[in-house]
Amino acid sequence: MITGVERRRRWSDGEKRAIVAERFAPGAVVAEVARRADISPGQIYRWRQEVRAAVAGFAPLLIAAVPTSVVPVVPSAAVYVVLNGDGKPTIV
Secondary structure, three states: OOOOOOOOOOOOHHHHHHHHHHHOOOOOOHHHHHHHHOOOHHHHHHHHHHHHHHHOOOOOOOOOOOOOOOOOOOOOOOOOEEEOOOOOEEEO
C-alpha cells in the first residue's frame, strides 16, 4: 500500500556514468550493482545505451607523416589511409 506521493529520483549524468562504470569493474555483476544503487538492472542497460549514444559519432583523426621505409603496425581498431606518391589513397 502506497500512502504518500510517489517521487521519482533524479540522477545526474555523473552519477549515471559512475554506476555504469561500476558495472564494468572486474567481476562485477549487473544485478549486484543495481541492488547497491537501488535501481533495476534494466536501468543500467538503458543508461549504458544513453552514454554510448552521447559519445557516438566520428572517431578522432590523427594525420602524421610516415617514412616510406616504415610499415605501420595496424591495431585491430584502427584504419590507416596511405597517400601514395600519385596522391591516390590506399586503405591499410
